[in-house]
Amino acid sequence: MKKSFKDRLQAWDSGQFELGDALVRETDGRRPPEKEEDVSWAHVPVGRVSQVERRLFRVLYPVLAGLLALVMIAFLLFVVEQLPAFGDALSPANSSEVIKRYIASGLTETGAVNIVAGIILDYRAFDTLGESHVLFTAAIVVFILLLAETELPDKPSDRRILMDDLIFKKTAFFLSPFILLFGTYVILNGHLGPGGGFSGGALIGAGLILVSMAFGPRVSGRIVALKSYRRIVLVSLLFYSLAKGYSFFCGANGLHTIFRPGTPGRIFSAGLILPLNIAVGLVVACTMFGFYSLFTRESV
Amino acid sequence: MLTALWNNRIEVVAVILFAVGFSTLLLHRNLLKKVIGLNIMDTAAYLFLTSLGYIRDRLSPIITDGATDPEAYVNPLPAGLVLTGIVVSVSVTAVMLGLTLRLYKRYHTLNLDEIYRMTHEEQEAER
Amino acid sequence: MDIIEIFLLSLIVVCGIATCASRNLMVSLIIFMAYSVLMSIVWAFLKAPDLAVTEAAVGAGISGILLFITLKRIRDLREEHEAGTAEEKEAGPDEEEL
Numbered sequence: 001m002k003k004s005f006k007d008r009l010q011a012w013d014s015g016q017f018e019l020g021d022a023l024v025r026e027t028d029g030r031r032p033p034e035k036e037e038d039v040s041w042a043h044v045p046v047g048r049v050s051q052v053e054r055r056l057f058r059v060l061y062p063v064l065a066g067l068l069a070l071v072m073i074a075f076l077l078f079v080v081e082q083l084p085a086f087g088d089a090l091s092p093a094n095s096s097e098v099i100k101r102y103i104a105s106g107l108t109e110t111g112a113v114n115i116v117a118g119i120i121l122d123y124r125a126f127d128t129l130g131e132s133h134v135l136f137t138a139a140i141v142v143f144i145l146l147l148a149e150t151e152l153p154d155k156p157s158d159r160r161i162l163m164d165d166l167i168f169k170k171t172a173f174f175l176s177p178f179i180l181l182f183g184t185y186v187i188l189n190g191h192l193g194p195g196g197g198f199s200g201g202a203l204i205g206a207g208l209i210l211v212s213m214a215f216g217p218r219v220s221g222r223i224v225a226l227k228s229y230r231r232i233v234l235v236s237l238l239f240y241s242l243a244k245g246y247s248f249f250c251g252a253n254g255l256h257t258i259f260r261p262g263t264p265g266r267i268f269s270a271g272l273i274l275p276l277n278i279a280v281g282l283v284v285a286c287t288m289f290g291f292y293s294l295f296t297r298e299s300v
Numbered sequence: 301m302l303t304a305l306w307n308n309r310i311e312v313v314a315v316i317l318f319a320v321g322f323s324t325l326l327l328h329r330n331l332l333k334k335v336i337g338l339n340i341m342d343t344a345a346y347l348f349l350t351s352l353g354y355i356r357d358r359l360s361p362i363i364t365d366g367a368t369d370p371e372a373y374v375n376p377l378p379a380g381l382v383l384t385g386i387v388v389s390v391s392v393t394a395v396m397l398g399l400t401l402r403l404y405k406r407y408h409t410l411n412l413d414e415i416y417r418m419t420h421e422e423q424e425a426e427r
Numbered sequence: 428m429d430i431i432e433i434f435l436l437s438l439i440v441v442c443g444i445a446t447c448a449s450r451n452l453m454v455s456l457i458i459f460m461a462y463s464v465l466m467s468i469v470w471a472f473l474k475a476p477d478l479a480v481t482e483a484a485v486g487a488g489i490s491g492i493l494l495f496i497t498l499k500r501i502r503d504l505r506e507e508h509e510a511g512t513a514e515e516k517e518a519g520p521d522e523e524e525l
Contacts, residue, residue: 006454065326073319080311081304087356089371094355099377100370103361107368115361115373116477119380131384138391145398186480193362194476198387202484209492284387288489291394295401295496310473313436317443324447332452332498336459339490340443343466343482350473360474379475386478390485390493397497404501408508 111269112191120196121273121280125244128276132283136237139287146294172214179207187281190273197277201284208289233286236279243272310351317344331400331410335393342389346382353378432472439465456494463487 084091102119112118120128183203190196211219305312317340324337353375361376400410407415442462449455463486471479 006449006451062327065323069319069323069326072322073315076315076318077305077312080308080315081301083308083311083352085304086308086310086351087354089355089358091352093352093378094375099375102376103370103373104368107363107366113363114477115363115376116379116383119376120383124380127384131388134388135391138395141395142398145395145402194360195480196383196477198383199477199481199484202387202390202481202489206484206488206492209489287391291489291493292496295397295493295500309433309436310469313440316440320440320443320447328447330452332494333447333455335494336446336455339459339486340446340462343463343486346478347466347469350470350475350478353475354473358474360476362476374474379478382475383477383481386481386485390490393490394493397493401497401500404504408505410501 110273111271112273114191114193114196117191117196117273117277121191121276122271125272125276126248128280129240129244132237132240132280135283135287136233139233139290142291142294169214172210176207176211176214179210180204183207183281183285187277188274190277190281191269197280198284200277201281202288204281204285205288205292208285209292212289212292229286229290232282236282240276240279240283243276308351310354311348314344314348314351317341317347329412331403331412334412335396335400338396339389339393342385346385349378349382432469435465435469435472439469452498456491456498459494460487460491463490 084093088094102123103115106112106115106118106123110118110122112122180203183200183206185200186195186203187197187200190200321337321339321341321344324340325334328334328337355374358374359372361373361379363373403415404410407418409415439462442458442465446455446458446462449458463482466486467479467482470476470482
């Protein structure tokens, strides 16, 4: 039986060591009928339909769907053709007053060297506040979806993804401190360079996930106790809401007397941006790690 | 026409990726594939937005050497908007995956047609 | 610069199409993570370093991990289910003509 290149690649890959018990198992040359892996194309009709209708649907649906995608791509390409040229400084999107204001007086008004951080955490901080709440809500929804079950796992050891692999463990051992350190650096330097709460928080979350995957939840729980997850998120969101709510209440004047813009380029500068970055980073890191814990059915 | 498309090639790539994600969403029955398709659509939209903010021969929006001239930096606004969008898209992905897991636990398949059929049969049986 | 840009863009399109066309979920997940990494490089080219850092951490890291874990959970659930219904499965015709 002739195998495709992909099949041979998979067979080679899953020879001795299966990648997380994952790749397609070879059974005498033919693909096993894997139900949830059934990624064949097109839908079928549901309910009481005749055989003719069913056949018609199976022909028409992919054709019409492809046609719809083609029409959409043609329309969008037509729009793209009408757009101002790529990289044009005079296009309406790039020559608005607001952007000039953000760049020209962003440094003196917010104290942030990174203009994007100044925008998302000072000028448009409410946007970011709502967005942090979106994250929090998503975490709650996943919590409800995955933990609101009565039956508990009978074999808790099987539930966890335990990579019992020496190379992986050693690599994680050497790599995870640097990932966590780099995440902290990115959060703390959010107003000075590229990065900020979102990316740094995601990095810390990824580092914690790596630790938890390699050494089990007990070790990662030593870094951040799982019980304090909700407390950390709550305190961060409350701090954010209070700090920005106050400035909203005072006509966008904010706490500039306490948190001064300071000397641009210093780490303790840029007013509220550094504390807000820390708050957002904590929320994001805890949420990412919480997603992981929920999906692997650890207790949070 | 072709030169205009060639000049806007990043937007063209974004449109193609959007269509790829959209057709995945329409044509695949597998729920996880649909989630991936939606993610690709997300990224395509972000790529489109970011490419609109790019200005040739300018610096990235981090103030260097104290220059606060608006003519020196690219447009920082799309980056700020997309930054929040990326994080929202990952939380949307997490919610969708949670729903997928619940569906799998109930129906033991990821095939959306099978799930439809089973829910239909359940409704018929109730009637 | 132009050549690298065109190379990256064509690679992204290829990765996007391969993600959707691949019949194995594991393979398509891996290609999707490669797609995210390429996208973060393109953002670095577009002078948006914040986006590049965030996409590399979130798109390639967290989304990929979540999808992998979901796949793993689903495989565990399937094995349990198959072990549970192994006896019943012998009798009835389970598969329809789908």
